[in-house]
Amino acid sequence: MADIDNFDCAVKACNLLRTIPVGDGEDSLWKYMKVDTRIGRQLDIHLN
Numbered sequence: 001m002a003d004i005d006n007f008d009c010a011v012k013a014c015n016l017l018r019t020i021p022v023g024d025g026e027d028s029l030w031k032y033m034k035v036d037t038r039i040g041r042q043l044d045i046h047l048n
Contacts, residue, residue: 003037003038004037004038004039005040006039010037010039013035014030014035017029017030017035018030
């Protein structure tokens, strides 16, 4: 999960995954990942 400030940052982060080769270089990391993003408010995690 990515905590992102705005839509443009989310696009740039996803495009970065498209440029990283894996294995013999025919596939990109994008093929093997799932990206969930939160745009706007900060993610708060409360630990008990």
